[in-house]
Amino acid sequence: MRSPxxxxxxxxxxxxxxxxxxxxxxxxASTTIGIxxxxxxxxxxxxxxxxxxxxxxxxxxxxNAQGVPGGFTFAVQALDDTQQGxxxxxxxxxxxxxxxxxxxxxxxxxxYNSNVAAAExxxxxxxxxxxxxxxxxxxxxxLGKDAAMLRRANPGVNTFFRVCTTDSRQGSAAARFAxxxxxxxxxxxxxxxxxxxxxxxxxxxxxxxxxxxxxxRDHIAPDTQDFKALLLKIKGFKPDFIFFGGTTSTGGGxxxxxxxxxxxxxxxxxxxxxxPDIAEVAKKRADGTYYxxxxxxxxxxxxxxxxxxxxxxxxxxDVGPYSANAYAAxxxxxxxxxxAIEANGKKMPTRAQVLARIPRSAKNEVLTPIGPISFxxxxxxxxxxxxxxxxxxxxxxxxxxxxxSE
Numbered sequence: 062m063r064s065p066x067x068x069x070x071x072x073x074x075x076x077x078x079x080x081x082x083x084x085x086x087x088x089x090a091s092t093t094i095g096i097x098x099x100x101x102x103x104x105x106x107x108x109x110x111x112x113x114x115x116x117x118x119x120x121x122x123x124x125n126a127q128g129v130p131g132g133f134t135f136a137v138q139a140l141d142d143t144q145q146g147x148x149x150x151x152x153x154x155x156x157x158x159x160x161x162x163x164x165x166x167x168x169x170x171x172x173y174n175s176n177v178a179a180a181e182x183x184x185x186x187x188x189x190x191x192x193x194x195x196x197x198x199x200x201x202x203x204l205g206k207d208a209a210m211l212r213r214a215n216p217g218v219n220t221f222f223r224v225c226t227t228d229s230r231q232g233s234a235a236a237r238f239a240x241x242x243x244x245x246x247x248x249x250x251x252x253x254x255x256x257x258x259x260x261x262x263x264x265x266x267x268x269x270x271x272x273x274x275x276x277x278r279d280h281i282a283p284d285t286q287d288f289k290a291l292l293l294k295i296k297g298f299k300p301d302f303i304f305f306g307g308t309t310s311t312g313g314g315x316x317x318x319x320x321x322x323x324x325x326x327x328x329x330x331x332x333x334x335x336x337p338d339i340a341e342v343a344k345k346r347a348d349g350t351y352y353x354x355x356x357x358x359x360x361x362x363x364x365x366x367x368x369x370x371x372x373x374x375x376x377x378x379d380v381g382p383y384s385a386n387a388y389a390a391x392x393x394x395x396x397x398x399x400x401a402i403e404a405n406g407k408k409m410p411t412r413a414q415v416l417a418r419i420p421r422s423a424k425n426e427v428l429t430p431i432g433p434i435s436f437x438x439x440x441x442x443x444x445x446x447x448x449x450x451x452x453x454x455x456x457x458x459x460x461x462x463x464x465x466s467e
Contacts, residue, residue, distance in 0.1 A: 105310030112381020232263025252307030261306025314342025
């Protein structure tokens with residue numbers, strides 16, 4: 062966990078530019094309702110960010126085609142949180158301020174990355190606007206003292222939700238997956254960021270508990286381009302595999318690619334949902350990579366068949382790792398907004414009215430392609446799923462899936 066860092070970041074953000082809107086303000090008169098989006102849409106994370114945005118666009122298009130109560134129309138307002146090719150917390154914070162300043166925006170979908178979420182939650186929570194992430198998995202965003210610090214300006218309210226599971230569950234599942242693959246000796250590397258550090262911590266703990274051996278661990282510095290010295294050191298430990306806590310853009314892609322340069326190309330490489338796009342950097346050298354995703358494989362879900370077909374028809378590509386999650390997150394937001402419109406006499410609702418209609422129990426679950434969605438008191442999805450994939454011949458190949466209990 063990184064309580065001091067998250068807390069410090071929250072303090073800086075809350076003391077910066079004032080919020081331009083809050084849930085208690087008058088309802089706007091526009092007939093267009095904005096669905097705000099913050100994702101990495103350029104640079105090294107562009108492919109996962111864009112496919113996630115496409116899931117959002119598809120959900121909005123479907124809602125508009127079906128007709129919105131009161132004659133309203135939904136519109137996607139997407140902002141890019143990338144700076145210098147990498148997702149950036151400060152840019153994410155700036156983006157949500159921009160979205161909050163627009164009274165027509167009644168919900169925000171995103172962000173993709175956990176450290177960006179840590180920068181945004183103090184702002185969105187204080188503003189009282191619903192924010193649903195398809196993919197931000199760090200435990201400290203919803204659980205424990207870290208989560209409380211992010212909400213200290215408005216502690217009686219929680220506006221952040223996620224349709225994915227947490228780092229602790231993903232790291233634990235990855236440890237089990239590794240041992241199932243007969244990988245028993247690991248060297249761990251992480252990017253020292255919120256998501257990567259949390260994931261690596263949990264993986265190390267549970268891998269050891271399950272009988273695996275952690276040979277060593279290193280944190281890499283931002284913007285590192287040459288990992289050969291580190292890899293030669295790791296090679297001396299003779300691990301069965303390297304586990305990387307982080308994303309493709311924070312070092313995962315280069316680390317995997319350079320393993321071949323030091324004679325470690327045949328060694329397995331494993332990570333979490335930060336590296337599904339690793340082949341874009343590592344190219345053919347990505348083969349032999351395993352990764353978890355905090356989402357089900359939409360292609361295998363009966364409930365997702367229509368979504369998958371519609372996605373492929375509209376965008377001409379396969380569903381991305383979090384496209385279905387993004388679609389589901391948007392469905393939940395739209396359902397809450399539409400219920401609030403009806404309850405408000407088919408007039409534009411306030412953000413507080415939308416927040417009050419986010420599903421909190423099985424009685425009011427929203428049916429989505431990834432299954433029924435509702436959230437617990439912390440904002441975490443009640444029925445999380447973890448999937449394991451491998452890179453083979455430059456493409457992702459599904460291996461197995463775990464349905465986790467509440």
